[in-house]
Amino acid sequence: MADSTGNLIAAPLSDDAEAIESLYLKLKATPAKNQVQAIQTLATADEAGLAALMRFLVDYQLSAVSTSENASAPMAENTLSLAIVGTAYQALYRADSPATTAFLQTQFPQGVVPLHSDAGVDYAPLQKLLAEQKFQSADQLTLQKMCEAVGTAAVQRKWLYFTEVDQFPATDLYTLNALWLAHSEGKFGFSVQRELWLSVGKNWDQLWSKIGWRTGNAWTRYPQEFTWDLTAPKGHLPLSNQLRGVRVIASLLAHPAWSKR
Secondary structure, three states: OEOOOOOEOOOOOOOOHHHHHHHHHHHHHOOHHHHHHHHHHHHOOOHHHHHHHHHHHHHHHHHHOOOOOOOOOOHHHHHHHHHHHHHHHHHHHHHOOHHHHHHHHHHOOOOOOOOOOOOOOOOHHHHHHHHOOOHHHHHHHHHHHHHHHHOHHHHHHOOOOHHHHOOOOHHHHHHHHHHHHHOOOOOOOHHHHHHHHHHOOOOHHHHHHHOOOEEOOEEOOOOOOOOOOOOOOOOOOOOOOHHHOHHHHHHHHOOHHHHHO
16 A cells, blocks of 8 residues: 555555555556665565565566666666666565565576676676675675686786776676666665765765775775675775775776766
């Protein structure tokens, strides 16, 4: 059901076709900016709520979510789309019921983000870690996968030169970014960090404080002082090899790929 403002609120519902249809239509009618919250509310309802989310996820994923579509759309729009569909996916993933498990295995065996790579990198293990909200492990694997996309030398040294970032495949950057956006309610990702960086006039000192990488003059200590869940500040993750200074993340946030989005 909905409150006086049209937002969905939790209520006891029978698991029947009428309830599912009603919830689905209300979710579709909810303004996009409120849909993440609406999805979270539906996830706390009974089986009818989960069934409505399944229908919504198929419809929304087919019409709006791809790392390669809407290339000319503002990044904020892509971020919102990924946050919405990712939140729906996460809700069904966490439900872990026979119905939701069968649905995800059948309809989205590789997750909701197409795992495109021009470098032949397999991003499925990263998708799994992010779906499980294991953000510290996912952060470590993100760097590993970025090294794989660059080449053998980077894999062996286990970190990137900023000059290698300049040559990083745009398709792979979109995929990595989309994975983080989709599984963090739009809170984490390189594009989020870039938007914050631009919002502070490309001032690094202000950015570090804003995303929680530094407090005053003290750098956040890895790993114990970083926040590995969704209570972290916006843009807190991924770490972008930040322990090696500003040049890597500077190259990432200035990558030519962003000018195409």
